[in-house]
Amino acid sequence: MDYLLEGVRALCDFSGGGWKSLVMFAIGILLIWLAIKKEYEPSLLLPMGFGAILVNLPLSGVLNQTVGGIQANGIIEWLFEVGIEASEAMPILLFIGIGAMIDFGPLLSMPSMFLFGAGAQFGIFAAILLAAFLGFDIKDAAAIGVIGAADGPTAILVSQVLKSEYVGAIAVAAYSYMALVPIVQPFAIKLVTTKKERCIHMEYKPESVSKTMRIVFPIAVTMIVGLVAPQSVALVGFLMFGNLIRECGVLGTMSETAQNQLANLVTLLLGITISFSMQADKFLTWNTILIMGLGLAAFVFDTFGGIMFAKLLNLFSKKKINPLVGAAGISAFPMASRVVQKVGLEADPSNHLLMHAAGANVAGQIASVVAGGVLLSIVPQLLAETGSIDLISKFLELLGH
Numbered sequence: 001m002d003y004l005l006e007g008v009r010a011l012c013d014f015s016g017g018g019w020k021s022l023v024m025f026a027i028g029i030l031l032i033w034l035a036i037k038k039e040y041e042p043s044l045l046l047p048m049g050f051g052a053i054l055v056n057l058p059l060s061g062v063l064n065q066t067v068g069g070i071q072a073n074g075i076i077e078w079l080f081e082v083g084i085e086a087s088e089a090m091p092i093l094l095f096i097g098i099g100a101m102i103d104f105g106p107l108l109s110m111p112s113m114f115l116f117g118a119g120a121q122f123g124i125f126a127a128i129l130l131a132a133f134l135g136f137d138i139k140d141a142a143a144i145g146v147i148g149a150a151d152g153p154t155a156i157l158v159s160q161v162l163k164s165e166y167v168g169a170i171a172v173a174a175y176s177y178m179a180l181v182p183i184v185q186p187f188a189i190k191l192v193t194t195k196k197e198r199c200i201h202m203e204y205k206p207e208s209v210s211k212t213m214r215i216v217f218p219i220a221v222t223m224i225v226g227l228v229a230p231q232s233v234a235l236v237g238f239l240m241f242g243n244l245i246r247e248c249g250v251l252g253t254m255s256e257t258a259q260n261q262l263a264n265l266v267t268l269l270l271g272i273t274i275s276f277s278m279q280a281d282k283f284l285t286w287n288t289i290l291i292m293g294l295g296l297a298a299f300v301f302d303t304f305g306g307i308m309f310a311k312l313l314n315l316f317s318k319k320k321i322n323p324l325v326g327a328a329g330i331s332a333f334p335m336a337s338r339v340v341q342k343v344g345l346e347a348d349p350s351n352h353l354l355m356h357a358a359g360a361n362v363a364g365q366i367a368s369v370v371a372g373g374v375l376l377s378i379v380p381q382l383l384a385e386t387g388s389i390d391l392i393s394k395f396l397e398l399l400g401h
Contacts, residue, residue, distance in 0.1 A: 020280035021056045027278075028052035031172070040179030043264060044152065044271040048172065051076060051275025063276075079269065080276035084160050090270045091153040091160075092238050097263025098153070098365075099242025100255050102333065104217055106359040108209045113325075113356065115309070117363025120329025121371045122305025123148035127298030128375075134290065138382050140164045142375045144291055147174045148298025149368035150181060151331035154235060156274065158372045162379055168277030169288040173295035181335040184296070186343050188303040189327050197311075198347035200322040204355050214247040225370055232373015239369055303327045306360070328357035331368035337361040 031049030035042035054062045055076060063074035083090040107113050124145040131141035143159035147170060155174035159167045177184065189198075218240035226233045246255045277283070306326030314320050328340045337357035344353040 020284050021058070023284060024052050024056040024278065024280045027283075028056075034176075034179070038179075041152075041175045043267045044175050045179070047268055047271030048175075048275050048278070051272040052278045054272075055275050055279050063279075076273060076276050079273040083269065083273055084156070088157050088160055088234070090266055090273060091157040092234050094153045094263065094266045094270060095235060095238040095369075096242035096245070097258050097266065099218070099239040099244075100246045100258035101263070102239075102243055102246075102362055102365060104214070104243065104362050105209050106355050107362045108213060108217060109207045110356065110359045113359030114363045114366075115313070116306055116326050116329040116360035117365075117367035118329075119309030119326060120302050120306030120360075120364055121149065121367050122309075123298045123301030123303070124368075124371050124375075126301045126305075127294055130297065131294050134294075136287075136290075137165075139379055140166055142379045143167075143170050144294050145298055146170075146368075146372055146375065147177065147291075147295035148302040149331045149364070149371065150174070150178045150299060150302070150336070151365075151368040151372075152178055153270075154331070154368055154372040156270070157235065158375055161376055165282070166277075166287065166291055168274060168279075168283050169291045170295070171274045171277070173292050176292075177295055177299045178332050178335070181330075181332045182339055184299065185303055185327060185336065185339045188300045189307065189324060189339075189343055192304055192307050193323050195347050197323050198344060199351060200320050201348075201351055202322050202325070202353060202356050203319075204352075211247070211249065215244065218243045218247070221366065225366075225373070229370060229373040229377055231376035232370055235369040235373055236366070239365070299330070302330050306330070322351075322353055322356075324353055325356045325360050328360040329364040329367070330361075331364045333361050333365055334358065336364070 028049040028051075031045045031052065034040040035046035035049065051062075054060060059065065061072070061074055062076040064077050065072055065074065126145075127148050128141045128145035131144045132138060136144065139162040143155065143162055143164040143166065146155040146158045149155070152171065152174040156167065156171050159170045164170065222233070222237050222240045225236045242258055245251050245258055306329040307323045308326070309329075310321045310323040310326035314323075322344065324340045324344050328336045330336050337354060337360070340357035341352070341354040344351045
Protein backbone atom coordinates (compact mmCIF):
# COMPACT_ATOMS: atom_id res chain seq x y z
CA MET A 1 0.00 0.00 0.00
CA ASP A 2 2.91 2.37 0.74
CA TYR A 3 4.28 1.86 -2.80
CA LEU A 4 0.81 2.51 -4.27
CA LEU A 5 0.40 5.77 -2.38
CA GLU A 6 3.94 6.88 -3.21
CA GLY A 7 3.38 6.11 -6.90
CA VAL A 8 0.08 8.00 -7.03
CA ARG A 9 1.66 10.98 -5.28
CA ALA A 10 4.54 10.97 -7.79
CA LEU A 11 2.14 10.99 -10.73
CA CYS A 12 -0.01 13.73 -9.21
CA ASP A 13 2.97 15.93 -8.34
CA PHE A 14 2.84 18.11 -11.45
CA SER A 15 5.44 20.52 -10.10
CA GLY A 16 7.84 17.60 -9.69
CA GLY A 17 7.37 16.36 -13.26
CA GLY A 18 4.57 13.86 -12.66
CA TRP A 19 2.78 15.18 -15.74
CA LYS A 20 5.65 13.95 -17.90
CA SER A 21 4.97 10.36 -16.92
CA LEU A 22 1.29 10.82 -17.77
CA VAL A 23 2.25 12.19 -21.19
CA MET A 24 4.52 9.17 -21.78
CA PHE A 25 1.64 6.87 -20.82
CA ALA A 26 -0.44 8.60 -23.50
CA ILE A 27 2.38 8.23 -26.05
CA GLY A 28 2.73 4.55 -25.16
CA ILE A 29 -1.01 3.99 -25.58
CA LEU A 30 -0.91 5.88 -28.90
CA LEU A 31 1.86 3.62 -30.21
CA ILE A 32 -0.10 0.54 -29.11
CA TRP A 33 -3.23 1.91 -30.85
CA LEU A 34 -1.30 2.58 -34.06
CA ALA A 35 0.11 -0.95 -33.93
CA ILE A 36 -3.24 -2.67 -33.36
CA LYS A 37 -5.80 -0.44 -35.05
CA LYS A 38 -3.76 0.88 -37.98
CA GLU A 39 -1.31 -2.05 -38.18
CA TYR A 40 1.66 0.35 -38.38
CA GLU A 41 4.77 -1.82 -37.79
CA PRO A 42 2.93 -3.71 -35.01
CA SER A 43 5.84 -6.03 -34.21
CA LEU A 44 7.88 -3.03 -33.06
CA LEU A 45 5.50 -0.20 -32.16
CA LEU A 46 3.46 -2.41 -29.82
CA PRO A 47 6.42 -3.48 -27.60
CA MET A 48 7.82 0.07 -27.76
CA GLY A 49 4.49 1.49 -26.62
CA PHE A 50 4.10 -1.00 -23.80
CA GLY A 51 7.73 -0.51 -22.79
CA ALA A 52 7.19 3.26 -22.67
CA ILE A 53 4.53 2.65 -20.02
CA LEU A 54 6.74 0.25 -18.06
CA VAL A 55 9.78 2.54 -17.83
CA ASN A 56 7.73 5.57 -16.77
CA LEU A 57 5.87 3.97 -13.87
CA PRO A 58 7.11 5.40 -10.56
CA LEU A 59 9.70 3.14 -8.89
CA SER A 60 9.48 0.80 -11.88
CA GLY A 61 11.12 -2.57 -11.34
CA VAL A 62 12.21 -2.77 -15.00
CA LEU A 63 14.90 -0.14 -14.25
CA ASN A 64 17.89 -0.39 -11.92
CA GLN A 65 17.10 0.95 -8.45
CA THR A 66 18.08 0.61 -4.82
CA VAL A 67 15.43 -0.97 -2.58
CA GLY A 68 16.13 -1.10 1.14
CA GLY A 69 19.81 -0.53 0.54
CA ILE A 70 19.99 -3.40 -1.95
CA GLN A 71 20.77 -2.79 -5.63
CA ALA A 72 18.11 -4.40 -7.85
CA ASN A 73 18.74 -4.70 -11.59
CA GLY A 74 15.82 -3.95 -13.90
CA ILE A 75 15.26 -6.26 -16.87
CA ILE A 76 14.73 -3.55 -19.52
CA GLU A 77 17.78 -1.58 -18.41
CA TRP A 78 19.83 -4.81 -18.39
CA LEU A 79 18.61 -5.72 -21.89
CA PHE A 80 19.55 -2.24 -23.11
CA GLU A 81 23.03 -2.38 -21.57
CA VAL A 82 23.78 -5.89 -22.87
CA GLY A 83 21.83 -6.09 -26.11
CA ILE A 84 22.31 -2.58 -27.47
CA GLU A 85 24.77 -0.46 -25.50
CA ALA A 86 27.54 -3.06 -25.06
CA SER A 87 27.54 -4.69 -28.50
CA GLU A 88 24.59 -3.47 -30.61
CA ALA A 89 23.75 -7.18 -30.79
CA MET A 90 19.99 -6.85 -31.25
CA PRO A 91 19.87 -4.58 -34.32
CA ILE A 92 22.78 -6.48 -35.89
CA LEU A 93 21.16 -9.90 -35.33
CA LEU A 94 17.97 -8.53 -36.86
CA PHE A 95 19.91 -8.01 -40.10
CA ILE A 96 20.31 -11.79 -40.43
CA GLY A 97 16.53 -12.12 -40.58
CA ILE A 98 16.18 -9.17 -42.96
CA GLY A 99 18.86 -10.60 -45.27
CA ALA A 100 17.09 -13.96 -45.31
CA MET A 101 13.86 -12.24 -46.38
CA ILE A 102 15.35 -10.34 -49.33
CA ASP A 103 15.42 -11.70 -52.85
CA PHE A 104 18.17 -9.87 -54.72
CA GLY A 105 17.05 -11.48 -58.00
CA PRO A 106 15.35 -8.34 -59.41
CA LEU A 107 18.49 -6.32 -58.67
CA LEU A 108 20.89 -8.90 -60.13
CA SER A 109 18.78 -9.15 -63.28
CA MET A 110 18.88 -5.35 -63.67
CA PRO A 111 22.23 -4.16 -62.19
CA SER A 112 21.52 -0.58 -63.25
CA MET A 113 19.05 -0.39 -60.34
CA PHE A 114 22.06 -0.12 -58.02
CA LEU A 115 22.29 3.52 -59.08
CA PHE A 116 18.85 4.33 -57.73
CA GLY A 117 19.65 2.76 -54.38
CA ALA A 118 22.60 5.13 -54.11
CA GLY A 119 20.73 8.17 -55.44
CA ALA A 120 17.94 7.79 -52.90
CA GLN A 121 20.33 8.25 -49.96
CA PHE A 122 20.61 11.98 -50.67
CA GLY A 123 18.12 12.77 -47.91
CA ILE A 124 20.37 11.28 -45.23
CA PHE A 125 23.16 13.75 -45.87
CA ALA A 126 20.81 16.68 -46.53
CA ALA A 127 19.11 16.08 -43.17
CA ILE A 128 22.48 15.83 -41.40
CA LEU A 129 23.47 19.26 -42.68
CA LEU A 130 20.07 20.68 -41.75
CA ALA A 131 20.23 19.19 -38.24
CA ALA A 132 23.77 20.53 -37.74
CA PHE A 133 22.59 23.94 -38.93
CA LEU A 134 19.79 23.84 -36.34
CA GLY A 135 22.33 23.28 -33.58
CA PHE A 136 22.43 19.52 -33.07
CA ASP A 137 25.77 17.95 -32.20
CA ILE A 138 27.28 16.23 -35.25
CA LYS A 139 26.83 12.74 -33.76
CA ASP A 140 23.14 13.46 -33.11
CA ALA A 141 22.75 15.05 -36.55
CA ALA A 142 24.24 11.95 -38.22
CA ALA A 143 21.91 9.63 -36.31
CA ILE A 144 18.89 11.80 -37.19
CA GLY A 145 19.82 11.77 -40.88
CA VAL A 146 19.64 7.96 -41.07
CA ILE A 147 15.91 8.18 -40.33
CA GLY A 148 15.53 9.26 -43.97
CA ALA A 149 16.50 5.81 -45.24
CA ALA A 150 13.38 4.37 -43.56
CA ASP A 151 15.66 1.70 -42.08
CA GLY A 152 14.87 1.29 -38.39
CA PRO A 153 17.65 -1.15 -37.38
CA THR A 154 20.35 0.96 -39.07
CA ALA A 155 19.01 4.14 -37.43
CA ILE A 156 19.09 2.49 -34.00
CA LEU A 157 22.57 1.07 -34.56
CA VAL A 158 24.10 4.33 -35.80
CA SER A 159 22.50 6.38 -33.01
CA GLN A 160 23.75 3.95 -30.36
CA VAL A 161 27.30 3.56 -31.72
CA LEU A 162 27.65 7.34 -31.95
CA LYS A 163 26.25 7.69 -28.42
CA SER A 164 23.43 9.98 -29.49
CA GLU A 165 21.26 11.39 -26.72
CA TYR A 166 18.09 10.74 -28.71
CA VAL A 167 18.06 6.98 -29.39
CA GLY A 168 14.41 6.65 -28.32
CA ALA A 169 13.12 9.56 -30.41
CA ILE A 170 15.15 8.39 -33.44
CA ALA A 171 13.80 4.83 -33.12
CA VAL A 172 10.19 6.04 -32.85
CA ALA A 173 10.65 8.38 -35.84
CA ALA A 174 12.39 5.76 -38.00
CA TYR A 175 9.79 3.06 -37.49
CA SER A 176 6.88 5.49 -37.67
CA TYR A 177 7.98 6.74 -41.07
CA MET A 178 8.62 3.16 -42.24
CA ALA A 179 4.98 2.46 -41.41
CA LEU A 180 3.83 5.70 -43.08
CA VAL A 181 5.56 5.05 -46.41
CA PRO A 182 2.22 4.34 -48.20
CA ILE A 183 0.86 7.68 -46.93
CA VAL A 184 3.84 10.05 -47.13
CA GLN A 185 5.61 8.83 -50.25
CA PRO A 186 2.80 9.24 -52.84
CA PHE A 187 2.44 12.88 -51.77
CA ALA A 188 6.20 13.45 -52.02
CA ILE A 189 6.36 11.74 -55.42
CA LYS A 190 3.61 13.87 -56.92
CA LEU A 191 5.29 17.07 -55.72
CA VAL A 192 8.25 16.58 -58.06
CA THR A 193 6.85 14.57 -60.97
CA THR A 194 4.36 15.32 -63.73
CA LYS A 195 1.67 12.92 -64.89
CA LYS A 196 3.53 12.58 -68.19
CA GLU A 197 6.65 11.43 -66.34
CA ARG A 198 4.65 9.00 -64.21
CA CYS A 199 3.21 7.46 -67.39
CA ILE A 200 6.63 6.54 -68.85
CA HIS A 201 6.68 2.83 -69.68
CA MET A 202 9.79 0.79 -69.00
CA GLU A 203 10.52 -2.45 -70.83
CA TYR A 204 11.20 -5.38 -68.54
CA LYS A 205 13.64 -7.90 -69.99
CA PRO A 206 15.47 -9.36 -67.03
CA GLU A 207 18.68 -11.29 -67.45
CA SER A 208 18.70 -14.79 -66.03
CA VAL A 209 20.26 -15.06 -62.58
CA SER A 210 22.10 -18.31 -61.87
CA LYS A 211 22.28 -19.94 -58.46
CA THR A 212 26.05 -19.40 -58.50
CA MET A 213 25.56 -15.65 -58.97
CA ARG A 214 23.06 -15.55 -56.11
CA ILE A 215 25.59 -17.26 -53.82
CA VAL A 216 28.58 -15.21 -54.93
CA PHE A 217 26.72 -11.89 -54.63
CA PRO A 218 26.46 -11.65 -50.80
CA ILE A 219 30.08 -12.78 -50.40
CA ALA A 220 31.35 -10.27 -52.97
CA VAL A 221 29.30 -7.38 -51.57
CA THR A 222 30.57 -8.06 -48.04
CA MET A 223 34.20 -8.09 -49.16
CA ILE A 224 33.96 -5.00 -51.39
CA VAL A 225 31.97 -2.90 -48.93
CA GLY A 226 34.17 -4.08 -46.07
CA LEU A 227 37.25 -2.78 -47.88
CA VAL A 228 35.61 0.52 -48.86
CA ALA A 229 33.84 1.22 -45.54
CA PRO A 230 35.22 -1.05 -42.79
CA GLN A 231 32.84 0.34 -40.16
CA SER A 232 29.90 -1.07 -42.13
CA VAL A 233 31.13 -4.68 -41.96
CA ALA A 234 28.84 -5.62 -39.08
CA LEU A 235 25.81 -4.12 -40.83
CA VAL A 236 26.48 -5.37 -44.36
CA GLY A 237 28.07 -8.62 -43.24
CA PHE A 238 25.11 -9.82 -41.18
CA LEU A 239 22.64 -8.68 -43.86
CA MET A 240 24.54 -10.63 -46.50
CA PHE A 241 25.04 -13.61 -44.19
CA GLY A 242 21.26 -13.86 -43.86
CA ASN A 243 20.92 -13.69 -47.64
CA LEU A 244 23.57 -16.39 -48.09
CA ILE A 245 21.58 -18.67 -45.78
CA ARG A 246 18.58 -18.06 -48.04
CA GLU A 247 20.36 -18.64 -51.33
CA CYS A 248 22.75 -21.50 -50.53
CA GLY A 249 19.99 -24.09 -50.95
CA VAL A 250 21.11 -26.41 -48.15
CA LEU A 251 19.80 -24.51 -45.11
CA GLY A 252 16.09 -24.30 -45.89
CA THR A 253 14.93 -24.79 -42.30
CA MET A 254 17.50 -22.32 -40.99
CA SER A 255 16.46 -19.78 -43.63
CA GLU A 256 12.82 -20.07 -42.58
CA THR A 257 13.84 -19.76 -38.93
CA ALA A 258 15.85 -16.60 -39.66
CA GLN A 259 12.96 -15.06 -41.61
CA ASN A 260 10.33 -15.88 -39.02
CA GLN A 261 11.27 -16.94 -35.48
CA LEU A 262 14.61 -15.11 -35.28
CA ALA A 263 13.39 -11.88 -36.91
CA ASN A 264 10.17 -11.83 -34.86
CA LEU A 265 11.86 -12.56 -31.54
CA VAL A 266 14.67 -10.03 -32.01
CA THR A 267 12.21 -7.37 -33.21
CA LEU A 268 10.04 -7.97 -30.15
CA LEU A 269 12.99 -7.70 -27.77
CA LEU A 270 14.43 -4.72 -29.64
CA GLY A 271 11.15 -2.83 -29.35
CA ILE A 272 10.72 -3.27 -25.62
CA THR A 273 14.45 -2.70 -24.99
CA ILE A 274 14.53 0.60 -26.91
CA SER A 275 11.81 1.85 -24.58
CA PHE A 276 14.57 2.31 -21.97
CA SER A 277 15.50 5.50 -23.83
CA MET A 278 11.87 6.68 -23.72
CA GLN A 279 11.97 7.74 -20.09
CA ALA A 280 10.08 11.00 -19.72
CA ASP A 281 13.03 13.18 -18.69
CA LYS A 282 15.00 12.14 -21.78
CA PHE A 283 12.17 11.89 -24.28
CA LEU A 284 9.95 14.90 -23.59
CA THR A 285 12.07 17.71 -24.98
CA TRP A 286 11.65 20.21 -27.79
CA ASN A 287 14.44 18.40 -29.60
CA THR A 288 12.25 15.29 -29.85
CA ILE A 289 9.71 17.31 -31.83
CA LEU A 290 12.53 18.68 -34.00
CA ILE A 291 13.82 15.14 -34.59
CA MET A 292 10.38 13.99 -35.78
CA GLY A 293 10.29 16.92 -38.20
CA LEU A 294 13.87 16.39 -39.41
CA GLY A 295 13.18 12.68 -39.84
CA LEU A 296 10.20 13.48 -42.06
CA ALA A 297 12.32 15.94 -44.03
CA ALA A 298 15.06 13.32 -44.44
CA PHE A 299 12.55 10.76 -45.68
CA VAL A 300 11.04 13.21 -48.18
CA PHE A 301 14.51 14.32 -49.32
CA ASP A 302 15.47 10.68 -49.91
CA THR A 303 12.43 10.26 -52.14
CA PHE A 304 13.24 13.50 -53.96
CA GLY A 305 16.87 12.42 -54.37
CA GLY A 306 15.96 9.15 -56.06
CA ILE A 307 13.47 10.84 -58.38
CA MET A 308 15.78 13.68 -59.36
CA PHE A 309 18.60 11.20 -60.01
CA ALA A 310 16.32 9.35 -62.45
CA LYS A 311 15.47 12.64 -64.14
CA LEU A 312 19.18 13.42 -64.43
CA LEU A 313 19.83 10.08 -66.13
CA ASN A 314 16.99 10.80 -68.56
CA LEU A 315 18.96 13.77 -69.88
CA PHE A 316 21.60 11.37 -71.22
CA SER A 317 19.58 8.23 -71.90
CA LYS A 318 17.75 7.28 -75.08
CA LYS A 319 15.50 4.87 -73.22
CA LYS A 320 13.61 7.00 -70.74
CA ILE A 321 13.40 5.95 -67.10
CA ASN A 322 10.22 6.48 -65.13
CA PRO A 323 11.29 8.76 -62.24
CA LEU A 324 9.01 6.80 -59.92
CA VAL A 325 11.58 4.00 -59.90
CA GLY A 326 14.03 6.36 -58.21
CA ALA A 327 11.59 6.80 -55.32
CA ALA A 328 11.80 3.06 -54.62
CA GLY A 329 15.51 3.39 -53.77
CA ILE A 330 14.83 3.91 -50.05
CA SER A 331 15.28 1.00 -47.65
CA ALA A 332 11.61 0.40 -46.79
CA PHE A 333 11.17 -3.01 -48.41
CA PRO A 334 8.78 -3.93 -49.96
CA MET A 335 6.50 -0.98 -49.16
CA ALA A 336 8.34 1.52 -51.38
CA SER A 337 8.18 -0.70 -54.48
CA ARG A 338 4.47 -1.31 -53.90
CA VAL A 339 3.86 2.43 -53.59
CA VAL A 340 5.68 3.04 -56.90
CA GLN A 341 3.60 0.36 -58.61
CA LYS A 342 0.37 1.88 -57.24
CA VAL A 343 1.23 5.45 -58.24
CA GLY A 344 2.31 4.27 -61.70
CA LEU A 345 -0.98 2.43 -62.22
CA GLU A 346 -2.95 5.48 -61.11
CA ALA A 347 -1.27 7.50 -63.88
CA ASP A 348 -1.64 4.73 -66.48
CA PRO A 349 -3.44 1.43 -65.72
CA SER A 350 -1.18 -0.39 -68.18
CA ASN A 351 2.07 0.85 -66.61
CA HIS A 352 3.62 -1.93 -64.52
CA LEU A 353 6.76 -0.86 -62.66
CA LEU A 354 6.85 -3.38 -59.82
CA MET A 355 9.90 -5.39 -60.91
CA HIS A 356 11.98 -2.31 -61.71
CA ALA A 357 10.93 -0.80 -58.38
CA ALA A 358 11.77 -4.02 -56.53
CA GLY A 359 15.29 -3.92 -57.96
CA ALA A 360 15.77 -0.32 -56.81
CA ASN A 361 14.21 -1.15 -53.44
CA VAL A 362 16.62 -3.98 -52.57
CA ALA A 363 19.48 -1.78 -53.81
CA GLY A 364 18.26 0.77 -51.28
CA GLN A 365 18.58 -1.85 -48.55
CA ILE A 366 22.27 -2.23 -49.32
CA ALA A 367 22.85 1.49 -49.89
CA SER A 368 21.27 2.55 -46.58
CA VAL A 369 23.42 0.09 -44.65
CA VAL A 370 26.54 1.28 -46.49
CA ALA A 371 25.54 4.91 -45.78
CA GLY A 372 25.26 4.04 -42.09
CA GLY A 373 28.73 2.50 -42.20
CA VAL A 374 30.14 5.57 -43.95
CA LEU A 375 28.73 7.79 -41.20
CA LEU A 376 30.28 5.55 -38.55
CA SER A 377 33.62 6.14 -40.27
CA ILE A 378 33.28 9.89 -40.90
CA VAL A 379 31.72 11.15 -37.66
CA PRO A 380 34.45 9.87 -35.29
CA GLN A 381 36.98 11.69 -37.49
CA LEU A 382 34.98 14.88 -37.07
CA LEU A 383 34.74 14.41 -33.32
CA ALA A 384 38.50 13.81 -33.11
CA GLU A 385 39.22 17.21 -34.64
CA THR A 386 39.99 20.01 -32.21
CA GLY A 387 39.80 23.78 -32.39
CA SER A 388 37.21 25.99 -34.03
CA ILE A 389 36.19 23.87 -37.00
CA ASP A 390 33.17 24.46 -39.17
CA LEU A 391 31.61 21.01 -38.78
CA ILE A 392 29.46 21.34 -41.87
CA SER A 393 32.42 22.26 -44.09
CA LYS A 394 34.55 19.51 -42.56
CA PHE A 395 31.77 16.96 -43.03
CA LEU A 396 31.50 17.83 -46.72
CA GLU A 397 35.26 17.61 -47.08
CA LEU A 398 35.45 14.13 -45.53
CA LEU A 399 32.44 12.98 -47.53
CA GLY A 400 34.22 14.10 -50.70
CA HIS A 401 37.22 11.96 -49.80
